[in-house]
Amino acid sequence: MRTITGAAPVRGGATGVHRPLWSLTMKAVRRFTVRASVPEELSGLTALATNLRWTWHPPTRDLFASMDDPLFRRIRDPLRMLTAVPAERLRELAADEDFLARTRAATEDLERYLTEPRWYQRRAAEGDGQRCPEGVAYFSMEFGVHEALPNYSGGLGVLAGDHLKAASDLGVPMIGVGPLYRSGYFRQSLSLDGWQVEHYPVIDPSGLPLELLTEPSGEPVLVHVAMPGGRELRAQVWLARVGRVPLLLLDTDIDGNDDDLRGVTDRLYGGDADHRIRQEILAGIGGMRAVRRYCELTGHPQPEVFHTNEGHAGFLGLERAREILAAGGPGFDEVLQAVRAGTVFTTHTPVSAGIDRFPVDLVQRYFGDGRLLPAIDVRRVLALGAEDNPGMFNMAHMGLRLAQRANGVSALHGRVSRRMFARLWPGFDEDEVPVRSVTNGVHGPTWVAREMSALLGGSDEEWGHDGPGSSGGPGSGIDGGVTDEQLWDLRRDLRAKLVAEVRRRARDAWLQRGASALELGWTERIFDPDVLTVGFARRVPTYKRLTLMLRDPDRLRALLLDDDHPIQVVVAGKSHPADEGGKALIQQIVRFVDDPAVRQRIVFLPDYDMSMARYLYRGCDVWLNNPTRPLEACGTSGMKAALNGCLNLSIRDGWWDEYYDGSNGWAIPTADGVSDPLVRDDLEAAALYDLLGQQIAPLFYDRDPNGVPKGWLSMIWHTLRTLGPRVQASRMVREYVESYYLPAATTVADATADSYAGSRSLAEYRRRLDTYWSRVRVVDTDLTVDGDSLVVGTEARVRARIDLAGLGESEVSVQAVVGRVGDTDDLHDVVTVPMEPSGRGEFTARLRLPHAGALGYTVRVLPRHRLLASPAELGKVVHA
Numbered sequence: 001m002r003t004i005t006g007a008a009p010v011r012g013g014a015t016g017v018h019r020p021l022w023s024l025t026m027k028a029v030r031r032f033t034v035r036a037s038v039p040e041e042l043s044g045l046t047a048l049a050t051n052l053r054w055t056w057h058p059p060t061r062d063l064f065a066s067m068d069d070p071l072f073r074r075i076r077d078p079l080r081m082l083t084a085v086p087a088e089r090l091r092e093l094a095a096d097e098d099f100l101a102r103t104r105a106a107t108e109d110l111e112r113y114l115t116e117p118r119w120y121q122r123r124a125a126e127g128d129g130q131r132c133p134e135g136v137a138y139f140s141m142e143f144g145v146h147e148a149l150p151n152y153s154g155g156l157g158v159l160a161g162d163h164l165k166a167a168s169d170l171g172v173p174m175i176g177v178g179p180l181y182r183s184g185y186f187r188q189s190l191s192l193d194g195w196q197v198e199h200y201p202v203i204d205p206s207g208l209p210l211e212l213l214t215e216p217s218g219e220p221v222l223v224h225v226a227m228p229g230g231r232e233l234r235a236q237v238w239l240a241r242v243g244r245v246p247l248l249l250l251d252t253d254i255d256g257n258d259d260d261l262r263g264v265t266d267r268l269y270g271g272d273a274d275h276r277i278r279q280e281i282l283a284g285i286g287g288m289r290a291v292r293r294y295c296e297l298t299g300h301p302q303p304e305v306f307h308t309n310e311g312h313a314g315f316l317g318l319e320r321a322r323e324i325l326a327a328g329g330p331g332f333d334e335v336l337q338a339v340r341a342g343t344v345f346t347t348h349t350p351v352s353a354g355i356d357r358f359p360v361d362l363v364q365r366y367f368g369d370g371r372l373l374p375a376i377d378v379r380r381v382l383a384l385g386a387e388d389n390p391g392m393f394n395m396a397h398m399g400l401r402l403a404q405r406a407n408g409v410s411a412l413h414g415r416v417s418r419r420m421f422a423r424l425w426p427g428f429d430e431d432e433v434p435v436r437s438v439t440n441g442v443h444g445p446t447w448v449a450r451e452m453s454a455l456l457g458g459s460d461e462e463w464g465h466d467g468p469g470s471s472g473g474p475g476s477g478i479d480g481g482v483t484d485e486q487l488w489d490l491r492r493d494l495r496a497k498l499v500a501e502v503r504r505r506a507r508d509a510w511l512q513r514g515a516s517a518l519e520l521g522w523t524e525r526i527f528d529p530d531v532l533t534v535g536f537a538r539r540v541p542t543y544k545r546l547t548l549m550l551r552d553p554d555r556l557r558a559l560l561l562d563d564d565h566p567i568q569v570v571v572a573g574k575s576h577p578a579d580e581g582g583k584a585l586i587q588q589i590v591r592f593v594d595d596p597a598v599r600q601r602i603v604f605l606p607d608y609d610m611s612m613a614r615y616l617y618r619g620c621d622v623w624l625n626n627p628t629r630p631l632e633a634c635g636t637s638g639m640k641a642a643l644n645g646c647l648n649l650s651i652r653d654g655w656w657d658e659y660y661d662g663s664n665g666w667a668i669p670t671a672d673g674v675s676d677p678l679v680r681d682d683l684e685a686a687a688l689y690d691l692l693g694q695q696i697a698p699l700f701y702d703r704d705p706n707g708v709p710k711g712w713l714s715m716i717w718h719t720l721r722t723l724g725p726r727v728q729a730s731r732m733v734r735e736y737v738e739s740y741y742l743p744a745a746t747t748v749a750d751a752t753a754d755s756y757a758g759s760r761s762l763a764e765y766r767r768r769l770d771t772y773w774s775r776v777r778v779v780d781t782d783l784t785v786d787g788d789s790l791v792v793g794t795e796a797r798v799r800a801r802i803d804l805a806g807l808g809e810s811e812v813s814v815q816a817v818v819g820r821v822g823d824t825d826d827l828h829d830v831v832t833v834p835m836e837p838s839g840r841g842e843f844t845a846r847l848r849l850p851h852a853g854a855l856g857y858t859v860r861v862l863p864r865h866r867l868l869a870s871p872a873e874l875g876k877v878v879h880a
């Protein structure tokens with residue numbers, strides 16, 4: 001198992017793999033099989049098969065399907081097609097003028113896609129003073145691009161994949177980087193009594209759409225990372241092409257490594273703290289080194305902005321500090337300013353328990369001997385991850401301290417994150433904590449059924465989200481042209497495809513559980529293409545409440561078996577292998593669905609992954625989500641469902657809290673204040689049954705004389721029209737570009753120009769604050785109003801005398817803050833007005849009283865420096 005076929009495909013000459021010229025890249029690791037058997041005339045197919053753009057480009061898939069349709073339907077992977085199609089058929093195709101012409105057209109289309117200017121290039125040409133970075137590196141522990149590259153566990157990875165795809169469509173010069181796992185995430189099956197069983201199929205990278213990154217000598221590129229005890233961890237680097245975006249995947253399973261180190265990238269989210277810190281050191285520090293080498297070899301511009309998808313790869317900031325120090329840059333404090341300026345940190349967890357932490361002595365062990373990051377004192381490292389518990393190192397805290405810009409993944413999650421991290425910014429109101437939000441999105445071309453985009457008239461390009469004109473929503477059909485009947489036929493077609501898939505998978509699952517084929521005739525009759533279909537598929541942590549629907553089994557049974565308005569339910573989800581509680585929940589579901597009385601209407605499908613997800617999001621009528629609010633940071637499956645005309649039925653959590661508008665689906669009322677979780681479950685489950693039985697099913701079955709549910713369809717049209725554009729990953733990536741990447745690149749340029757003059761100035765300023773800040777105080781203040789009537793809008797003058805304790809007037813911001821006061825004198829609904837110096841330490845401002853009722857005001861002093869992104873950034877404030 002240890003040898004890697006194709007680990008060192010020595011090839012002379014062809015160095016670097018960046019340019020979209022397949023002639024350079026054809027010689028990937030599959031040379032033994034592919035090059036030997038694909039006739040020269042068909043060489044374009046290899047380029048098409050090794051760029052994962054085919055995963056969101058149906059015409060490319062059609063081309064491969066036309067080689068051998070039944071075969072393609074079985075393996076669904078163009079690269080594997082090239083080895084699986086019989087040689088005789090390949091020879092036939094090589095002589096088939098029509099096929100050759102279509103291959104040529106497809107390769108030309110890919111070439112055009114890879115090279116033409118797109119949204120980002122046009123944005124860069126606008127020249128509005130913001131710097132458009134020439135490169136952005138995106139770090140994630142998992143990437144879910146397609147099931148053909150099983151390197152993800154769930155939402156976080158699929159989001160990362162969608163981020164890269166949308167970046168590619170928009171032309172954002174992004175490089176993705178993360179580990180490549182030998183066993184990816186586990187495959188799930190069930191035991192006879194419904195217990196989750198895990199399998200870890202070992203993948204062979206040379207069988208995946210990957211190429212090994214090589215040095216000019218032809219040797220594999222090796223990234224080195226120092227380990228304690230004088231050891232070295234090495235990783236080779238695989239390249240996946242995600243459209244225009246290179247994705248670099250680090251693999252430690254190579255001969256040069258000690259046995260235990262070969263296993264660093266063995267599997268996703270397995271192992272103890274020691275295993276995890278090695279993975280994260282590899283992802284952050286090794287990942288950074290891989291990106292550098294990749295850019296050197298290929299001429300891809302070096303990234304200016306570094307985005308971490310969750311905090312696992314946070315050590316990358318320290319590696320960048322090391323680089324600058326090694327190049328003779330200024331001191332660590334100065335370097336840190338430059339590093340922070342270019343780092344964006346996205347947090348995904350709404351609970352402290354979900355944050356990645358390590359024992360301090362573990363961090364000490366890896367960073368303490370000075371080999372991993374020479375010139376960086378381990379005490380500086382430890383300080384960056386400090387938290388309340390002095391024995392723990394907190395990756396999220398380090399993430400926030402090393403990133404000048406940070407965000408949560410929905411508006412609600414942004415608020416929850418500001419509260420969660422408020423202690424890092426003492427003295428500030430929660431809403432001033434500098435953690436903002438970008439609501440996640442999903443990659444439309446990946447997730448929308450092609451039947452849907454075809455009906456609604458969106459061309460593939462139009463669905464490719466390239467530009468301001470194309471909202472990314474469906475095409476012209478949505479605003480007329482397509483009738484209710486047509487849309488309803490399509491919905492039925494998608495539902496029927498799901499039903500066929502359910503039957504197939506249910507049968508396979510039973511065969512795996514040990515049933516014999518003879519007993520399984522019933523699986524061909526389960527589900528019905530005309531019954532209201534509800535989907536519920538997600539990982540199984542407690543907060544997602546997989547079994548909420550079982551709260552009152554009789555009520556659920558009644559809904560399933562209703563004579564007039566039956567519903568059918570597909571359930572799927574994996575439990576973390578170490579989570580026995582989660583497995584018990586799965587078993588509970590499985591026991592319920594195994595009952596012959598209900599099994600034609602409810603099913604649990606094992607092994608939820610992208611290939612199953614696709615059928616579910618497209619074929620369901622209702623997508624159910626019932627997390628305990630506010631524990632779902634965003635959730636994206638419901639977005640994918642919405643794009644296909646499936647309506648959401650969800651607790652108002654994550655994205656749904658923000659996007660639910662009263663007529664694009666249903667909100668399950670939350671029993672937010674109820675502290676007893678069982679009572680809360682009872683209340684919310686009852687609300688769920690009520691909605692399903694009293695509103696949703698009646699609406700679905702309310703038909704016009706042609707059998708069309710007009711009311712239902714009007715909700716689908718509304719969903720497509722209003723949610724369609726907003727749930728797109730292209731909207732999300734554009735937001736990151738405009739509000740994070742561009743400002744970050746602009747600040748970096750300012751911080752690093754003239755031998756880091758900006759960084760030096762900010763570091764020097766921070767040192768001055770350390771000396772003087774504790775003595776800054778507001779000596780006295782007053783608020784005066786002309787005349788004597790206080791009404792809303794009356795102009796007031798606020799004056800304050802400030803003792804700046806040696807700081808200059810231009811080094812601080814002084815603000816007057818006016819708002820409502822309650823009994824405790826806390827200010828709410830505040831209006832903040834800058835105060836101007838008026839000589840002799842006095843500052844004044846004019847403002848209008850903003851509210852009626854009890855008001856209060858205060859004055860505060862904040863740091864000011866042009867390289868700060870937010871006045872709260874340094875966590876310093878002095879109040880009157």
Ligand SMILES: *Cc1c(COP(=O)(O)O)cnc(C)c1O
Nearest residue numbers: 154155538609610613635636637
């Ligand atoms: C989209 C997706 C998820 C994430 O869905 P949530 O709504 O965040 O639970 C998980 N798994 C797969 C396979 C997905 O495609």
